[in-house]
Amino acid sequence: MTIHTGYEPAAGCTGQSQQGAKALMAWYLGAYGAMGGKNLGIYNCRNIAGSQSLSLHSEGRACDLGVPVGQGWAKTLADALLAHSGELGIQLIIHDRKVWSARHPFDGWRDYSGSNPHRDHLHVELSWKAARELSAAAVQAELTLTGQGFPAWPGRHLRHTPGHLMRGDDVRTWQQRMAGLGRQIAVDGVYGPQSAGVARDFQQAKGLEVDGVVGPKTWAASWQA
Numbered sequence: 001m002t003i004h005t006g007y008e009p010a011a012g013c014t015g016q017s018q019q020g021a022k023a024l025m026a027w028y029l030g031a032y033g034a035m036g037g038k039n040l041g042i043y044n045c046r047n048i049a050g051s052q053s054l055s056l057h058s059e060g061r062a063c064d065l066g067v068p069v070g071q072g073w074a075k076t077l078a079d080a081l082l083a084h085s086g087e088l089g090i091q092l093i094i095h096d097r098k099v100w101s102a103r104h105p106f107d108g109w110r111d112y113s114g115s116n117p118h119r120d121h122l123h124v125e126l127s128w129k130a131a132r133e134l135s136a137a138a139v140q141a142e143l144t145l146t147g148q149g150f151p152a153w154p155g156r157h158l159r160h161t162p163g164h165l166m167r168g169d170d171v172r173t174w175q176q177r178m179a180g181l182g183r184q185i186a187v188d189g190v191y192g193p194q195s196a197g198v199a200r201d202f203q204q205a206k207g208l209e210v211d212g213v214v215g216p217k218t219w220a221a222s223w224q225a
């Protein structure tokens, strides 16, 4: 976990997205696509909105990671990217009227005064080295190694309601984790009685409220186990 220092501004339009930026986007869609994460673009030869300066999108080194507005996981992801900016070669992040920049690396999140509030996406800029070399596997490895890269809670409570089975990639992700911890569970993306039973056992073991429902606390505890 290190902080990236030093900012490389955009010098001109390159005509294409860089490999590392495409890799970051591919990782993002794989990790957060099921939770509403979208690709809002990489290469775009233009100025920063409301400014005369060239945007990093002009060099294909900036990713706009689309996020559903009002869900906590976007901020969690932004914090994780900042904490690992050194390893990942991230030089600037903007989200929800806040900016972190490698021009002021140790000042944390500062107010962003640009005309676009960036509520519906994370604008993430890469250094030239990262833009050339970063791979999706490297992002996953970096965020997994430290325990901060666990998937964010999907924003809905996973629960078993007889007669109305909840299904989805979020259910599968959680089941996979439980199976990885050695629990007897079918990884089928359907939250049935077996999943609820595993959730209750897990909650009991962790000293959490035992209700068989996977909310934010149980979800997070699943990856801290």
Ligand SMILES: [Zn+2]
Residues within 6 Å of the ligand: 057, 062, 063, 064, 122, 123, 124
């Ligand atoms: Zn952007």
